[in-house]
Amino acid sequence: DIQMTQSPSSVSASVGDRVTITCRASQGISSWLAWYQQKPGKAPKLLIYAASSLQSGVPSRFSGSGSETDFTLTISSLQPEDFATYYCQQANSFPRTFGQGTKVEIK
């Protein structure tokens, strides 16, 4: 199985900050990676698919990059509604696996 490791596990940031979350795969997955945002008590929401494609309706301050084993989710200017937990997931093979999550908290 492919292991997905996110870092950091949590980050404290202020509104307007640039935030970067990384995700590392235990083996190459090409660009088969998605990023999800989850707010408390809600279902996750797809932000980025295929490593860098922005899902329809997602603000352009979110961007994704990377390939094979190293990936990045960047929020260019953090907004109040962005405080949430973010997960990466590989879609290269079954079983699908998620990272452990990164909680973005208010500083």
Place this chain on the structure above:
Amino acid sequence: EVQLVESGGGLVQPGGSLRLSCAASGFTFSSFWMSWVRQVPGRGLEWVANIKQDGSEKYYVDSVKGRFTISRDNAKNSLYLQMNSLRAEDTAVYYCGRDLVYGGNCFRDYWGQGTLVTVSS
């Protein structure tokens, strides 16, 4: 508007069974892979199972193989998860989801609101 509505969760004793259902609307159900993902409250996400559009391919996480069965009824726009021999560690919120096919692979683009399964005596 895409809608996915899960039902069937609840409290069940260890060793018991439960069948989750997911009613889909707002899209052509038979054209999409579908999946189940679960989440222990306060913990991370765990993919459980996927099923192809016509049901000809199914995939499971190792921890549920032989106990859970994913299925679908395209005529009823419904996805199911039959869960047998339930264990305490199966306690979680179960999310139904639609998978967007892109370049030969698929990414979950819509999620239901989830249904809580509690396995306890």
